[in-house]
Amino acid sequence: MTDLHDRAAAVLGTEEGRVRWPYGMSPIHPSEKRKDPERYEQRRAQRLAGQEAMVSWAEHYGLKYSEAGCCPFWLQGKTSRRCRPYGPHANRCTRYGTHVDQDWLDHAVGWLKGGRPAVLTSAPYGLEYITEAPERLAYWQQEDPRLQVVQGTGWYGHGTTQIVMWRTDILDEVAPA
DSSP states (O other): OHHHHHHHHHHHOETTTTOOOOOOOOOOOHHHHHHHHHHHHHHHHHHHHHHHHHHHHHHTTTTTEETOSSSSSHHHTTOOOTTTTSSSTGGGGGTTOOTTTTTTTTTTTTEETTTTTEEEEOOBBGGGGOHHHHHHHHHHHHHHHEEEEEOOOSOTTBBOOOOOOOTTTTTSSOOOO
């Protein structure tokens, strides 16, 4: 195993011996090398750089991946049944249900600090075209003064902008990767 694999396993956890990479961050499958070796190596290098950035960022803040993290309700600790993707309560989640935040919550990842919801990251495409995003991010900061938001370059790539929303009662400051 590699150093990155071991570090990622500590931050993201494992399932059946494999790192639980969030959507879009798992290793490029080796079978793609047969189709186009040059493209495979390029994509593999980009993915490895993104994985390294994600793991280093999480290590820096002492964060662990949470598969349950989905929307600001989770970050506030108000999920209960609200943030299940299916069922009678799904419509209350702002990502899976009412969809008011789904555009800026693309590639969302929840992060724990000391077992508590601490950070929510996302990587939407074309953030400049999501006209509701600034209003929604401001709404959440007004809704809960503990929440802060910053944007910048992240680990996902592909023309996305990383949005980082965090709880200031758990972490004073968080920057994009």
